[in-house]
Amino acid sequence: MTVTASGPLPSRPYDVAVVGAGVVGCAIARRLAHHPALRVALVEAQDDVGQGTSKANTAILHTGFDAVPGSLEARLVREGARELAAYAAESGIPVERVGALLVAWDEEQLATLPRLAEKAGRNEYHDTRVLGPADLYAREPHLGPGALGALHVPGESIICPWTTTLAYATQAVLSGVDLHLDSPVTHAGHADGVHRLNTPRGPLYARRLVNAAGLHADTLDRSLGHDDFTVTPRRGQLVVHDKFARALVRHILLPVPTALGKGVLVAPTVHGNVLLGPTAEDLDDKRATDSTAEGLRALREQGRRILPALLEEEVTAVYAGLRAATGHDDYRIAAHPDQGYVTVGGIRSTGLTASLAIAAHVTALLAGTGLDLGPHRPPAPVRMPSLGEAFPRPHQRPGLVAADPEYGTLVCHCERVSRGEIRDALAGPIPPRSLDGLRRRTRVRSGRCQGFYCGAAVRELFEEDQK
Numbered sequence: 001m002t003v004t005a006s007g008p009l010p011s012r013p014y015d016v017a018v019v020g021a022g023v024v025g026c027a028i029a030r031r032l033a034h035h036p037a038l039r040v041a042l043v044e045a046q047d048d049v050g051q052g053t054s055k056a057n058t059a060i061l062h063t064g065f066d067a068v069p070g071s072l073e074a075r076l077v078r079e080g081a082r083e084l085a086a087y088a089a090e091s092g093i094p095v096e097r098v099g100a101l102l103v104a105w106d107e108e109q110l111a112t113l114p115r116l117a118e119k120a121g122r123n124e125y126h127d128t129r130v131l132g133p134a135d136l137y138a139r140e141p142h143l144g145p146g147a148l149g150a151l152h153v154p155g156e157s158i159i160c161p162w163t164t165t166l167a168y169a170t171q172a173v174l175s176g177v178d179l180h181l182d183s184p185v186t187h188a189g190h191a192d193g194v195h196r197l198n199t200p201r202g203p204l205y206a207r208r209l210v211n212a213a214g215l216h217a218d219t220l221d222r223s224l225g226h227d228d229f230t231v232t233p234r235r236g237q238l239v240v241h242d243k244f245a246r247a248l249v250r251h252i253l254l255p256v257p258t259a260l261g262k263g264v265l266v267a268p269t270v271h272g273n274v275l276l277g278p279t280a281e282d283l284d285d286k287r288a289t290d291s292t293a294e295g296l297r298a299l300r301e302q303g304r305r306i307l308p309a310l311l312e313e314e315v316t317a318v319y320a321g322l323r324a325a326t327g328h329d330d331y332r333i334a335a336h337p338d339q340g341y342v343t344v345g346g347i348r349s350t351g352l353t354a355s356l357a358i359a360a361h362v363t364a365l366l367a368g369t370g371l372d373l374g375p376h377r378p379p380a381p382v383r384m385p386s387l388g389e390a391f392p393r394p395h396q397r398p399g400l401v402a403a404d405p406e407y408g409t410l411v412c413h414c415e416r417v418s419r420g421e422i423r424d425a426l427a428g429p430i431p432p433r434s435l436d437g438l439r440r441r442t443r444v445r446s447g448r449c450q451g452f453y454c455g456a457a458v459r460e461l462f463e464e465d466q467k
Helices: 023-032 073-089 109-122 133-139 162-172 214-223 243-248 293-306 308-312 351-368 400-403 418-426 437-440 455-466
Strands: 002-004 013-018 038-041 101-102 129-131 150-152 157-159 178-180 187-191 193-200 202-211 232-241 252-256 265-268 274-277 315-325 333-338 340-346 410-413
Touching: 013 023, 013 193, 023 038, 023 073, 023 162, 023 340, 023 351, 038 162, 073 157, 073 162, 073 351, 101 109, 101 133, 101 162, 101 437, 109 150, 109 157, 109 202, 129 133, 162 178, 187 214, 202 214, 202 351, 214 315, 232 293, 232 410, 243 274, 243 308, 243 410, 274 293, 333 351, 340 351, 410 418, 410 455, 418 437, 418 455, 437 455
Parallel strands: 002 178, 013 038, 013 202, 038 178, 101 252, 202 340
Antiparallel strands: 101 150, 129 150, 187 193, 193 202, 232 274, 232 315, 252 265, 265 274, 333 340
16 A cells, blocks of 8 residues: 655556545545556545545535436435445444434425425435424424424435545555545646646656546646536535534524525534534635635524524534535536546535445446456455544443553543544554644544643644654
């Protein structure tokens, strides 16, 4: 296995290079690792996997009930949801099937609910039910006053997006995929059957190319002569409330969706917090991941209507992510056999759910370009550390602590992270290269004190490992 972040890249051409190590790119690399005869590179601009849109989403495992019926997205979300649920159970990724309620606040929204239920049926999801106000408030007693009803979607779930992306990448790397970090692609060209990807670390060559570059997928697409879509970064700001707020909400609370997306939601997380957001702001800057006073103020106003008591709870963190909006109602996934190239663009908030199905679809498209996949052998399963609040943590397992006392020594008390978990993350197949990377792997410094108590100790452990 190879994980590199410095030095020149290999000069020998890869069979396939996947550009972009977000959740979709990592899923594609993992799928290609089912074919051990292939030599595969996963190329990432930043210093860790899942550093872009994948680390800043609403962490929902969708049913696809409200996708455009008959679209590629609808099919891949439907298939991907089943696959990811099974994969999560196998790999230790925390998932909670809490269900969703699309809350109607006026007569027009209420009249829309039966049409949404009918749309869900066309997407092969038949478990929705329209609730009246009495049933709605019995299910969500802290909901703000004035709701007229809701559409219940019991299959919607919450999941850990960081662990999912890392699990895919870990399985890929352990199966022989080369992961090249800190390797932004500045230009791509294709000649004599070989792609040349220019990076600050030198060129990388591949006979087949998969463009999973997220916000920058349109730029890479144009460098290869295509102009199929333009990515408009859509900023979503979110507020994370402390774990004391968790008792206020039992379901994912959604508004009736609009053309801009699913709107502002209130949702529990598998880590025990409560999310409020996201906003939907179309921007020009693909690096504009700052939170703004205006955006947070707007979220508080909407949160006051949805769940008034939430505003009395402590805020643990705020963050913002950029979604790759394209102005199209569907994913922009296309093969160009003459170039040995597949572009995977316009993968929006449903990309986490659809990731495994997208990977299978892209692999089939690569085979259609003439790529000989060779023999099929599924990679060995991986078992990830569970970061879910509803699942036992290492310090709560007496047998594990007895065998290794490091698992019983807490460093981060807010999130109950032990020295053993930090040690394991630092020694993992894809170790963190920053404190933020360590946080995503363990939840350390993510609690109500935001590292005030444990920050120095965590930094010392991290820096000692880097020597």
